[in-house]
Amino acid sequence: MGDYHARICEKLRGRFPGLTRLILHCNTKPHAERILRLVHQRMESVGLELHPQKTKIVYCRDFRRREKYPTVKFDFLGYSFQPRTAYSKKKGKLFIGYDCAISISSRKRIADKLEELNVNRLTFKSIVGVAQFLNPMIRGWVHYYGKFKMFELTKVFRLLSKRLVWWARERYKRYKTSIRKGYKWLARVRSQYPTLFYHWQFSEINVVA
Numbered sequence: 001m002g003d004y005h006a007r008i009c010e011k012l013r014g015r016f017p018g019l020t021r022l023i024l025h026c027n028t029k030p031h032a033e034r035i036l037r038l039v040h041q042r043m044e045s046v047g048l049e050l051h052p053q054k055t056k057i058v059y060c061r062d063f064r065r066r067e068k069y070p071t072v073k074f075d076f077l078g079y080s081f082q083p084r085t086a087y088s089k090k091k092g093k094l095f096i097g098y099d100c101a102i103s104i105s106s107r108k109r110i111a112d113k114l115e116e117l118n119v120n121r122l123t124f125k126s127i128v129g130v131a132q133f134l135n136p137m138i139r140g141w142v143h144y145y146g147k148f149k150m151f152e153l154t155k156v157f158r159l160l161s162k163r164l165v166w167w168a169r170e171r172y173k174r175y176k177t178s179i180r181k182g183y184k185w186l187a188r189v190r191s192q193y194p195t196l197f198y199h200w201q202f203s204e205i206n207v208v209a
Contacts, residue, residue: 021054021076021077022039023076024036024039029057029059029069032057033057036055036057056071056074057071058071058072058073058074058081059071059072060072060081060098061083061096061098062083062095062096062097062098063095063096063097065098075103075105076100078102078103078105078106078144078145079100079101079102079103079106079145079148080100080101080102080103080104081098081099081100082098082099082100083096083097083098084096084097084098084099084101084149085097086099099148099149100148100149101148101149101152102145102149102152102153102156106145107155107156110141110156111156111159113137114159114160114163117134119134119160119163119164119166119167120163120166120167120169120170121167121170122167127164127167127168127189127196128196130164130167131196131197134160134197135197135198138160138197138198138199139198141153141156141199142198142199142202142205146202146204146205150202150204150205151204151205151206153199153204153205154205154206157199157205158206161183161186164186165179165182165183165185165186166182168182168185168186169182172185
């Protein structure tokens with residue numbers, strides 16, 4: 001069962017699956033504490049309970065909300081919401097906003113998937129075959145996690161670049177003894193075929209380390 005983003009009305013008449021995650025926006029800490037008590041009461045009345053570790057009050061700190069609070073970050077549907085540096089085009093300067101980007105745990109899941117695929121051991125005769133095999137997954141990652149702060153995907157695809165270099169070193173003798181030559185090969189492939197891998201067409205992602 002997946003996660004669902006649910007908004008609760010004032011009377012809390014909704015009934016939700018066991019893994020439902022609720023995000024309630026409140027104006028003040030006392031308001032949030034009161035709402036949390038009501039949610040607890042409502043869940044108990046229908047035989048449900050809130051997860052004790054995952055249920056928390058988070059302070060959305062930014063350049064306007066500057067108070068100190070122990071928890072200023074939360075994860076939701078694969079994204080981390082937290083204070084982040086942003087650029088104001090109108091004012092031409094940096095400021096602290098509250099925004100989302102791919103979470104650390106989501107990056108780890110993608111890294112684990114790449115390890116599971118054992119990219120450097122793929123038996124395709126050319127890099128074209130590797131790209132055709134990986135692109136459906138890459139497209140899904142970019143479309144979902146790239147909607148906000150796409151540049152945060154750089155670390156994920158830097159890891160993929162590393163594994164592609166390993167693949168080349170496994171396949172071509174001239175690159176076996178030199179990582180540097182392997183990265184030069186990958187940069188050359190990208191220059192000659194800039195759309196070979198789906199994520200290469202997005203300038204926000206720096207992929208050749």
